[in-house]
Amino acid sequence: MGISERKKKILAAVVDEYIRTAEPVGSKAIAQSAGLGCSSATIRNELAELVNMGYLEQPHTSAGRVPTPMGYRMYVNELMEKQKLSLEETEDINRRLNAKLQELDDTIDNVSRLASQLTDYPALALTTQSAVTIRRFDIIYVDANTFILVVMLSNNSVRNKLVRLPISVDQKMIQRLSSLFNASFTNITEDQITPLLINSTERAADDSMGLSSVIAAFAIEVLSESSAPTAAVSGENRLLGQPEFRDPDKAHRLMSYLSGGGHILPAAESFGGSDEVRVLIGPENVAEELKDSSVVIASYDAGDNTRGLIGVVGPTRMDYSAVAAKLSFLAAGLSRRLGGGDAPPAGMHNKLIIKGDDSSGNR
Amino acid sequence: MGISERKKKILAAVVDEYIRTAEPVGSKAIAQSAGLGCSSATIRNELAELVNMGYLEQPHTSAGRVPTPMGYRMYVNELMEKQKLSLEETEDINRRLNAKLQELDDTIDNVSRLASQLTDYPALALTTQSAVTIRRFDIIYVDANTFILVVMLSNNSVRNKLVRLPISVDQKMIQRLSSLFNASFTNITEDQITPLLINSTERAADDSMGLSSVIAAFAIEVLSESSAPTAAVSGENRLLGQPEFRDPDKAHRLMSYLSGGGHILPAAESFGGSDEVRVLIGPENVAEELKDSSVVIASYDAGDNTRGLIGVVGPTRMDYSAVAAKLSFLAAGLSRRLGGGDAPPAGMHNKLIIKGDDSSGNR
DNA sequence: GTTGGCACTCTCGTCTTCCGAGTGCTAATA
DNA sequence: TATTAGCACTCGGAAGACGAGAGTGCCAAC
Secondary structure (H helix, E strand, O other): OOOOHHHHHHHHHHHHHHHHHOOOEOHHHHHHHOOOOOOHHHHHHHHHHHHHHOOEEOOOOOOOEEEOHHHHHHHHHHHOOOOOOOHHHHHHHHHHHHHHHOOOOOHHHHHHHHHHHHHOOOEEEEEEOOOOOEEEEEEEEEEOOEEEEEEEEOOOOEEEEEEEOOOOOOHHHHHHHHHHHHHHOOOOOHHHOOHHHHHHHHHHOOOOOOHHHHHHHHHHHHHHHHHOOEEEEEOHHHHHHOHHHOOHHHHHHHHHHHHOOOOOHHHHHOOOOOOOEEEEEHHHOOOHHHOOEEEEEEEEEOOOOOEEEEEEEEEOOOOHHHHHHHHHHHHHHHHHHHOOOOOOOOOOOOOEOOOOOOOOOOO | OOOOHHHHHHHHHHHHHHHHHOOOEOHHHHHHHOOOOOOHHHHHHHHHHHHHHOOEEOOOOOOOEEEOHHHHHHHHHHHOOOOOOOHHHHHHHHHHHHHHHHOOOOHHHHHHHHHHHHHOOOEEEEEEOOOOOEEEEEEEEEEOOEEEEEEEEOOOOEEEEEEEOOOOOOHHHHHHHHHHHHHHOOOOOHHHOOHHHHHHHHHHOOOOOOHHHHHHHHHHHHHHHHHOOEEEEEOHHHHHHOHHHOOHHHHHHHHHHHHOOOOOHHHHHOOOOOOOEEEEEHHHOOOHHHOOEEEEEEEEEOOOOOEEEEEEEEEOOOOHHHHHHHHHHHHHHHHHHHOOOOOOOOOOOOOEOOOOOOOOOOO
């Protein structure tokens, strides 16, 4: 099982070079680049063994070597030098984060866009909300035919809706409804809002016009919307910059898959706790469409028991080191801004934790 | 200048066929398909003349003919049979519209997505808002450190923001601020909110904690956000389905241009009044990136003096007839739902109005 | 004005050839 | 025993050759 130091160096050199150039790497190139003092012939012997061990493969006899998923896995687990972001980069990210997070609620959207811009790969962001409840109701009387529903949720977001009526209501009724809903519709989950409950509220308020149902419908809508995981995808088109996606059909397939939204959820579910970065290489992905792409996922604390995920998709020949560093920093920044208490301090980089795999012999 | 009836028929046949197959059209095919009783030799003569006149061109000697932008223009202006949507199609669109418009405020997003789904081309939607003002302020006291700002705008949308304070406020202060802001910050535009005004409000409210500035900042944010034109793009990846975008570089260029957002604004500005559909063919587009694509734009009434635009982008070999019909219907549906009073009735199809061009001899 | 016929042109797919990068193996060397 | 130099071999990809087919332009006949 042991793999010699020199083999590791050589493997690392192959992966580095291949990530850089996207072309199979030959023994000669390695002899020169990697500073180990031996000739190309020696390297060739080592390469042949690395192929046998399953870390490399050759597209055909007499081409250079290309990493297998297993080779990438080894690279990510042990060989790759964890990249530190430069000061400019961290500042740049922070600046952008500050700019983006000004805005209201479309953060998911902004996060994915930002991740895509930073990495130059398609990115997707999603949050998995835990059960949300309504914390308080307010009904603002505008005029006899109009009122505004304002609902504050347990995750501290606020939703509103303008309601226009074909008939008139008086302010008293509004007040009555407001206190009734505050009494019986708060701190309950979506599925606890039953027709029965609505009916009894309607009777209690002496509401002959069905306002209760309107309000209840809004409550249901808001709750289901907020507790459904939301996803946003950005930068699909960046795929086209990658040589492995020069085939339009291949690109199209993956892009429509991505545009479809949060399909990476299967990966997300198995995702462990706090700030870590996970790398899924080629066949390690569950989704068929991703079997020959790689995904890097970071998780952040979005406040109120909510975790968010940022994922970046690219060819297996992805620049893991740079992407992981950037996502990690981005996630930490988001946790710090959105999260509860104990977020890591500003400049910290997260530990890379890798999905267990190794030697499972996928081909 | 006159162009014989037969020539028109032939031209129409060429365009139809080319739109269908994306392959140069030969004389023989036309002789068979278009039901004019003459032989391929005759057609050949006519075709040669149509090339001379600039309506057609051949990729090389001994290939079939392909329409020039001028040919498409003629087709769109005079030849194309205005497609009527089938009953199923109109019902489908209406159903989707109803489903989509349930949702809150992200309509632009939904509109573009819908347009893209319907046409199978990338689509983009945008609104050009006229000056928006705040109609009323409400401040909801939650607890000593928290309140909710609710703002209703002249375009009937409602925005809110949760504000948390490091210090305590009492309910009286909130009330005072609420009535002050309702008095002096309503019905004014963004640029009328001056530091002077904020200062005087602050003094009047005896607000030593700077709450006025927080509220005013929110007002400014909401106003600028609502009056800025917003744009949404969807379905960029559908480009890859088109044979003319099999070249990944070409596809990439256009897709990044589109993802960039509302760049079609230049076209939008010159866009006339109400419900019409406009077609911009190839070089008629101002944007360099669109010079060999076509754009179909429809406009709808989004209520409160706001107009929205829906644009669809595709190759010049776009199915103008179908796209125009769908967009037109979609726009009418939106106008009906969002617009002020006098929207056209349900089943109505809009008149196609075409940007003047003709014989300007672009090549 | 229309038509059939025919020679001509040009693209596209297939096949062949050739070049070079890179390998694997062997024999010599430290 | 590990390394190295040398060399024959392999294979993909670029470049050229070639034939088939689609479509044209033109001419002479109707």
